[in-house]
Amino acid sequence: MKLATQISLGLFIAISIDLVDSYVNYSLTKKVNTNTDFLTTSEAIIRTSSNLNRSIIDMQNGLRGFLLSGNQRFLVRYESGLKTIPELLKQEKGLIISSALQTARLDSIKAIHNVWLTFANQIIDAKKKAIADPRLNNNYRKLFEEQTNLNTGKNYNEEITALFASFDQYEYDVRAKRRKALTDSIAATDRFSLFFSLLLIVAGSGLSIYLVRKITQRIDSMVKLAEDISAGEFPTVTDDKKDELTSLSLSLNLMSQKLSRNITELERKNDELDQFAYVVSHDLKAPIRGISNAVQWIKEDLPEEMSPSMKKYLGIIPERLKRMADLIDGLLAYARIGRGKYPREIVNVADLIREIADLVVPEGYQLTMKNLPVLSTEKILLEQVFGNLLSNAVKYTPQQGAQIEVSCSEHRNFYEFAVSDNGIGIEQEYHKKIFEMFQTLREKHDEESTGIGLAIVKKIIEGNEGTVRVVSSAGKGTRFLFTWPKN
Amino acid sequence: MKKILLVEDDELDVISVQRSLRKIEVEHELVTAYNGVEALDKLRGNQRNPPMNPLPDVILLDINMPKMNGLQFLSILRDDPLLKHLKVIIMTTSGEEHDRAVTGRLGVSGYLIKPLNFTNNDKRPDSMDGFVQFHLRNILANLE
Structure with missing residues (x-):
């Protein structure tokens, strides 16, 4: 699978978890809202039922006061009840529309109330007539006693009180249940939120770690390959993942094989x-x-x-x-030169010069050494350079009063050595030529001089990332200067 | 009187040995063969010549020769019950490891690498004649 696909898949999984989390949260919140709405409605129901109950009681009290005192003032309550109760009933009915049981109770209350109203209207009517015409008082008396004997008012009262009690009780029960459901749903919302957050963190970091490790492993193996190559070994990496890094691995393998x-x-x-x-x-x-x-x-x-x-x-x-x-x-x-590997060793340059001088500098030549260092280098190469330069100095310096000097100055990364003589010198125009092969300034038959020595010197020094130059003019001696790396 | 068998294809080296022997003035008899086949013929005898008698005190053997080279000759010599005890000294210009290893396994008394240097002084052991003289003197002195 391609890496890009894997990364996309990882992001997709993380986003999916997030979406599911949001959805679950949304539906849980909706549930909480529903429960809250329900509770609000329920409170309104209870409030309305209390008002209704109170209004009914007020009507009864109003009726009773009027009947006992004959004072019409008491009828004000009764009459306001006549107006408000149908309104309240209608309101309550709207609120409890979803509960058939409560609707039935409310209908019973309404029915009983209507029966009572009929009775109340009759007796109010009789009482009013008796006040207007005392002859009719007997009619009223008769009706009143009849009803008293029948216990109409009391029965009616008890029935309606019982109905209100059961109506309210039902509402309270349902509310208690709903309130618990509300608390539960809030807790559930919290739990789900926490769970999904954790899931998202775990899944997200797991995927990240998986992808990062997968990529770094591959990169590590390629880095190792590159290191092996630079160390002179040419392995290949096995890679059958077929993704973007595979082509890099294959290129590296090709490079390794080619090298x-x-x-x-x-x-x-x-x-x-x-x-x-x-x-x-x-x-x-x-x-x-x-x-x-x-x-x-x-x-x-x-x-x-x-x-x-x-x-x-x-x-x-x-x-x-x-x-x-x-x-x-x-x-x-x-x-x-430059094809072999030469061992590095600690070289005391002064000792090295003495060894070389024993072989190439004859008696009668005065050799002086100045500031010669001790360094770690490929001794054989340095020996060849000094050997050639010293024999060169001897070759071109007449023995009479001959002086040869080897000195050194230290720089940050390299030494600069100088081999000087007081011999015949070299004219400016030959300074470049002498480092070329087979350039010897002597007559061919004069003495053995192959013209290769300085070419070898130049090749060794440049192979060591150094430079060589000559300072000389005819008759004034020659000074060869060359640099040599410190490490 | 020492008897020397020189197995050498290069006329120049043969002359060098002859001259050197004359110069060091040791009583000797020099027999030369130009390759391994000729040397075996001389040692074992053939239709025209009888076997060599007495056998040589030392064989000076070159390695690079036509027909039968030094290594082949040495191998046959060491398998011959009559000749296997003969003292052999290698004189060659080859310093190759393989040659050294094979001759070492077959058994030789010395391995001398002929110098290729040039000096004008013949007395020095690194010139051709100087080298041959120096070693012949040693070899003959050690033959007792």
Whole structure:
């Protein structure tokens, strides 16, 4: 699966959890709202039923007061009840419309009240007539006593009180249930919110960790590959994930394989060159040795048979053979520079110079050394540089009063060495040329000088990221300066 | 009187040995063969010649030779009950590990690498004649 797909999938899962959370919260809140609405309605029902009850009681009291005192003032309450009660009944009916049981109770209350109203209207009417015409008082008396005997008022009262009680009780019961439901639903909302928040955190961080680890593992293996490559090994990474990083892995693998092939090829070529060098040094020098020996033998065995000019010409041969052998050695030395790995060692430069001087600086040359350091480096290379520069100095400095000096100045990352002599010097125009192969400023037959020494010096120093230069003019000695890395 | 068998294909080296022997003035008899086959013929004898008698005190053996090289010759020599005890000294220009290893396994008394250097002074041991003289003197002195 592609990484982008995996990341999208992770985000999708997180967002889905969030959406589910929102939905559940929404529905739970709706439930809470429903319950709250219900409670509000229920309170209104109870309030209305209290008003209704009170109005009915007021009517009864009004009726009773009027009947006992005959005072019409008491009828005000009765009459206001006549107006308000139908209104309240209608209101209450609207509020309890969803409960059939309560509607039935309310209908009973209404029915009983209507029966009572009929009775009350009759007796009020009779009482009013009796007040207007005392003769009719008997009619009223009769009706009043009849009703009193029948206990109409009391029965009616008890019935309606009982109905109101059960009506209210029902409402209270339902409310208690609803209130519990409300508390429960609020608690449920809290619980769900907490649960989903936690789920979101766990799922989100889990997915993040999974993806990050997956990507870093892959990147780590590629980093390791790159490190191996720089350490000279050429492994490959296995990667069958088929995502964006796979193409990077494949490119790295290709690079590794290509490098490996190229380096193998390079090693093969180096081996070939070594073989070539062996052939050159062995097979090319063997015939030279033969010629040299033959000439030697002629001179030893036949001294009397040779004319002076024969001797003279024969004398040229060993010199030229020696030069040819030196050229072959020089070429081989030049070709070998930079191909081998040389061991690093701690080198005391002053000791090194003394060792070299024993071999190349003859008696009579005054050699001085100044500020020479001790450093860790590839000794063989430094030895070759100094060897060539010192023998060069000797070669171009007449023995009479000859002075050669090796000195050093220290810089931040490198040393700068100087090899100076008071010899014949080099003219400005040759300063560049001397570092090229086979450039020797002497006459060819003067002394063995292959012209390879300074080319080797330059190649070694530049291979070590250093520079070499010469300060000299004809007759004023020569000073070679070169830099050498510190580490 | 020491008897030396020189197995060497290079005429130059043969002359060098002859001259060196003359110079160090040790009484000797030098037999030369130009390759391994010829050396075996001389040691064992063939239709024209009888086997060598007495056998040489030392064999100076080159490695790179036509027909039969030094290593093959040495191997056959060491398998021959009559010749296996003969003292052999390698004289070659080859310093190759393989040659050293094979000759070491078959048993030789010395392994000398001929110098390729050039000096005008023949007395020095790193010149061709100087080298041969120096070693021949040692070899002959140690033959008792």
